[in-house]
Amino acid sequence: xxxxxTLSRAVAVASLSLIGLGGCGDYLKVTNPTxxxxxxxxxxxxxxxxxxxxxxxxxxxxxxxxxxxxWFTGESDVAETFPTRNEFGRRAVDPTNGSHRDEVWFPLSxxxxxxxxxxxxxxxxxxxxxxxxxxxxxxxxSYLFMxxxxxxxxxxSGPRLNTAAMLDSAVAHFSDVVTQGNAVNSTESRNLAxxxxxxxxxxxxxxxNKAGATADAALVPAAFNFNVAYFDDLSNRTRVGNRIWQxxxxxGSNAVPPAYxxxxxxxxxxxxxxxxxxxxxxxxxDRGVPYAIQNKYTAYSSPIRLASKLEADYxxxxxxxxxxxxxxxxARRAANSLPPYGGPTTDGAVLAEFEDQRGYEFYLEGKRLGxxxxxGAAVLxxxxxxxxxxxxxxxxxxxxxxxxxxxxxxxxxxxx
Numbered sequence: 001x002x003x004x005x006t007l008s009r010a011v012a013v014a015s016l017s018l019i020g021l022g023g024c025g026d027y028l029k030v031t032n033p034t035x036x037x038x039x040x041x042x043x044x045x046x047x048x049x050x051x052x053x054x055x056x057x058x059x060x061x062x063x064x065x066x067x068x069x070x071w072f073t074g075e076s077d078v079a080e081t082f083p084t085r086n087e088f089g090r091r092a093v094d095p096t097n098g099s100h101r102d103e104v105w106f107p108l109s110x111x112x113x114x115x116x117x118x119x120x121x122x123x124x125x126x127x128x129x130x131x132x133x134x135x136x137x138x139x140x141x142s143y144l145f146m147x148x149x150x151x152x153x154x155x156x157s158g159p160r161l162n163t164a165a166m167l168d169s170a171v172a173h174f175s176d177v178v179t180q181g182n183a184v185n186s187t188e189s190r191n192l193a194x195x196x197x198x199x200x201x202x203x204x205x206x207x208x209n210k211a212g213a214t215a216d217a218a219l220v221p222a223a224f225n226f227n228v229a230y231f232d233d234l235s236n237r238t239r240v241g242n243r244i245w246q247x248x249x250x251x252g253s254n255a256v257p258p259a260y261x262x263x264x265x266x267x268x269x270x271x272x273x274x275x276x277x278x279x280x281x282x283x284x285x286d287r288g289v290p291y292a293i294q295n296k297y298t299a300y301s302s303p304i305r306l307a308s309k310l311e312a313d314y315x316x317x318x319x320x321x322x323x324x325x326x327x328x329x330x331a332r333r334a335a336n337s338l339p340p341y342g343g344p345t346t347d348g349a350v351l352a353e354f355e356d357q358r359g360y361e362f363y364l365e366g367k368r369l370g371x372x373x374x375x376g377a378a379v380l381x382x383x384x385x386x387x388x389x390x391x392x393x394x395x396x397x398x399x400x401x402x403x404x405x406x407x408x409x410x411x412x413x414x415x416x
Contacts, residue, residue: 047123051134054114056240058138059228061107062304063243065145066366067254068104070244072400073368074382075359076294077287078391079255080279090389091382092398101406104149108142109409112155115139128183136180137192140173141306144203148370151402159415160405167207174200195226198307201315206370210319217312217319224309232300241300244364248272248293249300252279256292259381265336266360268295286391296364305365314358322347325354332357351378373401 043050070076071088078089084099093100115138123129146153147166154160161169174196181193201216230242237246247253255278256269272278272291283291297304317328322345329341329350341353355371355378362368372379383389385399410416 043121044123047118047121047131051118051131054111054118054138055134057114058111058141060239061111062228062366064103064107065149066364067243067247069149069366069369070364073372074257075260075364075368077255077257078253079283079291080251080253086391086394089383090394090397091400092395093400093403095404095407100403101408104403105406105409108146111138112142115142116156128180130184130186130189133177133181133184133189133192136173136176137196140170140177140196140199143170143173144199145366148206148373149403151404154405154409154413154416157413157415164207167203170203171200174203191226194220194224195307198312201312205315205319206374214316214319217316220309220312222309225305226307227303228306229303230301237300242297242302242304244294245297245300245302248276252277254293255283256294258289261292264360267363269293270295294364310361318354322350326350329353329357332361348378351375352380355379
């Protein structure tokens with residue numbers, strides 16, 4: 001049961017910025033089809049379009065979040081020279097880092113704010129309106145990623161939020177998606193509701209509510225799979241394209257680290273062809289291996305999984321403890337034609353093997369940083385604090401397990 005979150009191409013391409021246009025002579029007037037004139041906008045009438053825009057804002061943020069957290073957790077090598085991006089590879093992100101501000105924090109905040117723009121409206125049938133369902137979806141997933149990846153957060157220039165508060169907000173909005181999505185009872189809304197069950201289970205597990213996580217995971221339908229759709233539009237690839245592929249095809253920023261160059265069907269990779277080169281020309285010399293690229297996303301239009309029954313199974317197994325984790329390990333190894341796990345069966349050893357299998361299943365899907373914060377040293381192949389960064393000319397690896405708030409947010413937020 002594969003479900004892909006899709007938007008109309010017009011909505012996906014549009015930036016949907018609300019602006020006021022000054023008057024001028026008719027001979028100078030030009031219509032820009034990608035911008036909405038605030039004076040011509042009726043928020044209630046256009047709520048569906050605004051809600052779809054919030055969904056697309058989250059889709060854009062999702063790609064950035066996967067790419068940067070992949071560098072941070074060792075899923076990818078930073079195959080480029082930008083110091084701001086190498087800070088993520090070194091787990092030493094400075095609050096003044098411009099890439100952090102513009103490519104991680106801002107897209108996530110924009111997704112959150114545009115969802116709230118819809119939720120602040122008074123719309124017809126408020127308990128069963130697809131615009132509200134879409135907006136709650138954008139806000140819920142944004143809260144979850146903020147909680148997993150940032151040490152603290154803030155929403156719409158509000159006060160500081162700790163991880164527990166952000167997870168609570170994620171759970172609340174996921175609950176609204178479930179309730180209202182089932183009330184609307186369309187194919188789209190039911191899929192959003194089922195994806196929200198996975199998200200809510202994930203948030204509860206992150207918060208330590210294992211019983212709640214198990215209960216939600218059990219409600220996810222068998223074989224459920226929910227993807228975020230991306231498009232190959234030459235003029236809007238940064239807005240609508242698959243970010244991981246874009247930063248291989250257009251820039252050469254992502255490389256597969258040595259630890260992930262293994263034979264496992266869940267970790268597709270290949271040596272890069274001659275027309276795809278790393279932005280950092282010294283990559284092969286510095287890393288000691290040829291430049292290799294992931295083969296999971298192979299086009300600007302490749303979808304990215306957001307939620308699935310498989311993830312629900314992993315959530316329930318982790319919540320259940322060592323024996324349930326070991327059972328899923330063996331089942332998933334068999335499903336992927338791998339020999340059974342034969343290592344130690346202590347709690348720590350099984351958790352480490354479980355996190356390995358989980359990491360392979362959800363490679364480059366933005367889940368690993370949450371795993372690191374939840375299970376620490378059991379998540380292997382993460383850059384080691386105080387170790388020498390593999391790329392010369394940079395300081396050693398830091399010890400961050402989450403991102404700081406950008407300094408620009410602190411400076412401009414009246415509540416901080």
